[in-house]
Amino acid sequence: MGCEAVIAMTSIERIRPAAVAGAFYPDNPRILRRMIAEQLDYARGLLTPEVLARLPEGAPKAVIVPHAGYVYSGTTAALAYALLERGRGTIRRAVIVGPTHRVAVRGVAMSRATAFATPLGVAPVDVAGEARAFGFRPRTTRADAPDDILLGGYADFLRLPDDTYATSDSTAPALLLNEPTHAREHAVEVQIPFLQTVLGDDIDIVPLNAGSATPDEVGDALRAFWGGPETVVVISSDLSHYHPNAYARALDDETIARIAALDLPIHPNRACGAYPVNGLLDVCRNGLHTSDDGRTSNARERFMLRFLGCCTSGDGGEAALADDLTRPGVSEGVIHATRPAMVDRDEAVVGYASFAMWERNVDDDDGADDDDAVDDIDAVDDIDDIDDIDDGHVVDDGADRSAVLLGIARTAIRRYLGIDDAGDTMAATVDRLSARHPWLREPGACFVTLTEGGRLRGCIGTLEAYRPLGRDVAGHAVDAASRDPRFMPVTAAEYPLLGVEVSVLSRPEPMRAASRDELEAELRPHVDGLIIEDSHTGRRATFLPQVWDELPRPDDFVGHLLAKAGLPSGLTWTGGRIRCSRYTATAYREET
Incomplete structure (x- = not known):
């Protein structure tokens, strides 16, 4: 709602x-x-x-x-x-x-x-x-x-x-x-x-x-x-x-x-707005x-x-x-x-x-160099058993990425909830972890999804990369726990009940579909995430590829996404009224 x-x-x-x-x-x-x-x-x-x-x-x-x-x-x-x-x-x-x-x-x-x-x-x-x-x-x-x-x-x-x-x-x-x-x-x-x-x-x-x-x-x-x-x-x-x-x-x-x-x-x-201006300058x-x-x-x-x-x-x-x-x-x-x-x-x-x-993204830590960062990697509790350095070569298989990203998300939530009493900022922890996993430094866009008892508990992310992937995961983990307007903020008592999923998105690509029929024909079920934007009203919405599990038919998938954007689910169009882009997502889920 x-x-x-x-x-x-x-x-x-x-x-x-x-x-x-x-x-x-x-x-x-x-x-x-x-x-x-x-x-x-x-x-x-x-x-x-x-x-x-x-x-x-x-x-x-x-x-x-x-x-x-x-x-x-x-x-x-x-x-x-x-x-x-x-x-x-x-x-x-x-x-x-x-x-x-x-x-x-x-x-x-x-x-x-x-x-x-x-x-x-x-x-x-x-x-x-x-x-x-x-x-x-x-x-x-x-x-x-x-x-x-x-x-x-x-x-x-x-x-x-x-x-x-x-x-x-x-x-x-x-x-x-x-x-x-x-x-x-x-x-x-x-x-x-x-x-x-x-x-x-x-x-x-x-x-x-x-x-x-x-x-x-x-x-x-x-x-x-x-x-x-x-x-x-x-x-x-x-x-x-x-x-x-x-x-x-x-x-x-x-x-x-x-x-x-x-x-x-x-x-x-x-300046008549001196007090507000001074507040921003203070920040x-x-x-x-x-x-x-x-x-x-x-x-x-x-x-x-x-x-x-x-x-x-x-x-x-x-x-x-x-x-x-x-x-x-x-x-x-x-x-x-x-x-x-x-x-x-x-x-x-x-x-x-x-x-x-x-x-801008700048280092929030105390200036520790990368050598010190490697020594302090155990600050991320959920991934302290990862051994990914072998003769100076980083091992980057999918299982390793899953553990790293899910560990960052859980650690960020614990820090937010006050469960962990760390002496460091989460940004500094992620930067130290990035010393062992350089791919965390690359720009990345993700969604973090929280569930409780199999039901959605929070989901927030961005569609386009604007900061390093490691920081994006940490930030959206806290956002999903505290800022999703559909839910009350997560409490510390709920933390053990949470399931965490991190979806890393590819760059959105415009689709050439000029009508709803063409769009539904071009979509790849269980592969494509979809973004739609109404050029008349500016309304915009997206579904991650995981939504295909609940809406496997393209007409249902598109109709529910239109409704999410505040548009009629049965809307049809020709020409450029509805702009569409698709992306893929790699979902990292915790084992159940």
């Missing part, structure tokens, strides 16, 4: 209505879609292949975007959203953090809404994720408590009164529940139609309003929701307000330079998992924050790209943009800028 169905059926449903539709952006869905499409096309026209070659590949992990009326700041915001479009089908949750323009709070405020409405539809709120970050412990669900069942035990969380702060053992103690600050606030709302357009209308959100708070307090809130490739962080902020145009540009250039340099703190008189400077002194040595290497472009409300929607994106030979780190000529130097304007941040 998807998030939309869960929310629609609960009696404590709270849909926060659009507050600024018709003011900051059109309230007519058709006009709104056309405006966003035009602004994205404008941004794509600026982001030429030569420009994109100067940016990292893949979707950004976080963006900083303005939140004014679309006619003023939409094209500048579209620079970031055009890049974020790369994550469609992978990104399923957006953590949106804006400032508090109307109702002040101390801390980072969550709403008690179950969804936010826009003219483009309803965006479900990740209530379970909010409750977990808050430190809320759900009561046991009961048959006579339908709200608890439908909300995964978190119905009582939504009933907490305003100004209730996170529990003392929360990783983000500045989080609080406060409905009034969300009621009329526009900073989060204006981002949702862009997200619904570029990532799909079934995207989940976590709406946060950051009031008076220190950079590390907002940073801790971001760390609590950071997640993996399924999550993007959207920081909503404008720059200077109502200064003469010439002076505003100078102020904004200085602020842009400080943000790009991670120069904390940005003052609210330079960029101090990392996701702080050590005793509050810092990690590799944070600046892990995160790459890039300035994309800017404008003011006096520029008529004309965005200026960052100079280091437009000028060949200009070194990275240049923070200026060649702006258009000013129509009126003395016009009072508001400034806007967009940034994108990519998360």
